[in-house]
Amino acid sequence: DAKTTQPNSxxxxxxxxxxxxxxxxxxxxxxxxxxxxxLPSQGPEYVIHGLTxxxxxxxxxxxxxxxxxxxxxxxxxxxxxxAAVYYCILRFxxxxxxxxxxxxGTKLSVxx
Amino acid sequence: xxxxxxxxxxxxxxxxxxxxxxxxxDMNHEYMSWYRQxxxxxxxxxxxxxxxxxxxxxxxxxxxxxxxxTTEDFPLRLLSAAPSQTSVYFCASSSLEGNYGYxxxxxxxxxxx
Numbered sequence: 001d002a003k004t005t006q007p008n009s010x011x012x013x014x015x016x017x018x019x020x021x022x023x024x025x026x027x028x029x030x031x032x033x034x035x036x037x038x039l040p041s042q043g044p045e046y047v048i049h050g051l052t053x054x055x056x057x058x059x060x061x062x063x064x065x066x067x068x069x070x071x072x073x074x075x076x077x078x079x080x081x082x083a084a085v086y087y088c089i090l091r092f093x094x095x096x097x098x099x100x101x102x103x104x105g106t107k108l109s110v111x112x
Numbered sequence: 113x114x115x116x117x118x119x120x121x122x123x124x125x126x127x128x129x130x131x132x133x134x135x136x137x138d139m140n141h142e143y144m145s146w147y148r149q150x151x152x153x154x155x156x157x158x159x160x161x162x163x164x165x166x167x168x169x170x171x172x173x174x175x176x177x178x179x180x181x182t183t184e185d186f187p188l189r190l191l192s193a194a195p196s197q198t199s200v201y202f203c204a205s206s207s208l209e210g211n212y213g214y215x216x217x218x219x220x221x222x223x224x225x
Contacts, residue, residue, distance in 0.1 A: 032211055043202050044155065046213030087154070099145065099170065100204075100214055102154040 004088045009107045012078045020073040020106055022088030027068050031090040034100065035062065035073050039084045044102075047073065049091070083110045114138050118203050118217035125193040125224045133188040133220050135203030141215075143206045144186040148172065148199040149219075155202060161186055162208060193224045 005023040012018040024033065035047040048055055048062045050071070055062040061074040075082055087105040119134045137144065145160035147170075157170030161180040175197060177189040186205075190197060203217040 034213065036214070043216035043219050044204075044214070046215065049211065049213060051211065099157055099160055101157065101171075102147075104154050 004090060004103055006086075006088055006103065006106045008104065009109065011109045011111065012075075012082075014080060014110055014112050015077050018075040018078045018082070018108065018110075020075075020086050020088075020108065021070065022072070023070045024088070024090055025069045027090055030092055032092075033062065033064060033068075033071050034089045034091050035060070036087045036089065036100075037082075037084040038087070038105070039081075044087065047086070078108075078110045080110050080112065083108055116203055116205050116215050116217035118201075118220050120220060121218070122221050123223070125190075125222065127193060127195060127224060129193050130189070130191050131193065133190075133201055133203075133222070135186045135188065135217060136184050137186075137203075137205040137215070138184065139205060139215065140183060141205035142183070142208045144180065145170070145204050145214075146176070146178065146186070146188045147202045147204065148197075149202065150199050158188065158201075190222075193222075195224045198222060198224045 032049050032051050034049040036044040037047050038044045048060050050062045050064050063072045085105040085107050089100050116137045142163045146158040147155040149155045156172050158176050159178040161167045164180050164183050167178050180186050201220045204214045206214045
């Protein structure tokens, strides 16, 4: 499985933007870039995914490098509720190889 | 829309006991999977299924059995619980296509004493 590399932890101030980086230099053309987050004592929650183009949804934006070897999850205005572990995961395009393999993720702390 | 429902939320077992963790989804997803998460760690894949009647092993399958008789249900069985199986267990479901996200249940916290 293609691997991702994320910083262990990051800090942010409330109401400021947060850029969470992810490196995936061995990504293949059939891998989607998925982001999930896990709030304390909860199950993971889907945030966003993309293939080649930048993506926006109500939760976040995903910026994907042109060579697809890195991506950045952008939270436009961090709130205290955004404090969580964020996982960047590559998912094969489909079928039985589409398992999500979790790394340790980035623990985001948000200061008031 | 209930999403993914896991029961029970909490369970304490004695070593050697057996039990079944239940997982049900109402989104008609072909793909379902079970993960375990130990304290301070990421999630590790136990077993997964790509449709009724089809199951396969993940990273850490030993000590666990699964079956998939319907699209909706994917139970996880512990045949003889061991303290090393103390963990939080998450069930997830998804479309088989890679451009869909996973939906996770809220988890079952299992303690084996």
